[in-house]
Amino acid sequence: MNGEELREALRSEMASTNPPPPLSTGDTLDAARRARLRRRALWASLGSAAVVVAVTGFAAVGTPGGRVYQPAGQRPPVSPGSSVDTKEPWPTGPDGRPQEDRTARAGSKHDQGVELLNEVVSAVPAGYSTPEDPANQPADQRTLRTHQAQFEDKVNGVDVWSYLSSVAVAQGKGTGRVIVEVHAAGNQLPAEPCMLARGFWGMQGECRVETVGAAQVGVVIRPGSDDRLDQWSAYRHPDGVVVFVAQGAKLDESRSALTKLPFTVPQLAALAVDERFHLK
Template sequence: MAATARPPSLSVDTALRTARRARLRRRAIWAGAGVTAALLAVIGVGTVGAAGSGGFTPAAPEVGPVPPPSAQDTKPAWPTGPDGQPQEDRTAPAGNRYDRLLDDLVAVVPAAHTVPPDPANPPAGQPLSREHQAQFDDTVDGVEVWSYTSSATVRQGQRTGRLLVEVHSAGNRLPTEPCPLARQFWVMAGECEVVTVGTTRIGVVVHAADDDRFDQWAAYRHPDGTVVFVTQSRRLSDGQPELSALPFTAERLAVLATDSRFHLR
């Protein structure tokens, strides 16, 4: 043992950030994933901003055991929250952008579909029809970079599906080209097409590859660097009848990605 070299220290903040991001996303969607739940239990992640339970967890990089903090580890400086006090972690439970994105998502739901209301006091374990959350991602060149996610259950008769919008504020390090950008959404692969809206090129994944979390999604980077993902799925969760067709065409999904109401500044 004395001759064995000690492995290099890992960053506790990096591990926690990865796990919190996975749990954050889980609260915006619909089917459980035991692997990520177990991971969160191991590293002891705190409660995130949006209310809700259950949820489908997006793929996240595998994280191994977290070693004790090293001398190189430093405590991150969290931004000021909506209440004027420093946040305790990356998530924020309120704020103008946080509230606005969900309202705007519900507003674009096609007339043939409805978004079921949530009860004032939903039973424990019952997924919500409308969910949203905000997360501080990083500080890049002195600018705070945030991501905002809102999702809504869409219903047509007895059939249900899902719409979701995710916005990354200006300063993010996401790709600029349409299809590479689209494939960065939750690191999901798929068949991507470039759809032109006016003179703007939008990356649209029209068929997901071996992943049933979403059927289609569009991605657009505004000139100021803000990135918008708009996604749709015929399926809400196991055991529920899925929509007979997606709410939007691929072209309409691309137009929504450029919609100014999702351009959070």
């Protein structure tokens, strides 16, 4: 077969083959729009999560009022027979029905959270104010005062709770915060003072042991790579109740930081032992 015959055979073969359907401009545009919408939805979901972290500085959950709440301390692994394993209902509220989630919104546990908040406010030293939230606080703004009572686990048939209160403290143009978190007896947190302190919110840091009377208190005087807070103390009472007291020079990115932390290291250690925070 010479060159001319080969070309003729190819032309005949192509002529006998059904051509593909013509491209539809409308179909192509529709496919492109669907792909673009999928990308936008993905970025929107990622963006909303990023906003929560940017506003709070934490992986956050919502409070009963829909505001942003700082998380409770690092939880121990779920123990066998816990509510997570057995699918037991949440603890019973004052209305006689199980709670909707971990947070107590009424009743004695909720009241203890309020009590803790009041004690934290009273512990702030002279020279610092404790501003309250405005009446019409934007939902995306960090709250100046926060309290929560939270069910943690069921250990040996007993409900174990934690309580957290966060209070903004201001001096001059700067605003920082003081946080107290209490874990009821029965918690699975470590006993060694610095191991306990370094485990607070999983932050780690440079720790030393302070002696307060007969008590040994772990105090992180300098955080590691996680600098959400500047210093914090940790103490386990003989009855098993654990108290964390933390302070930070900065409340959020929208406000100037304090030039001086409210408490010295010995004062921070003494607060962890203070009976005002020894919730039972």
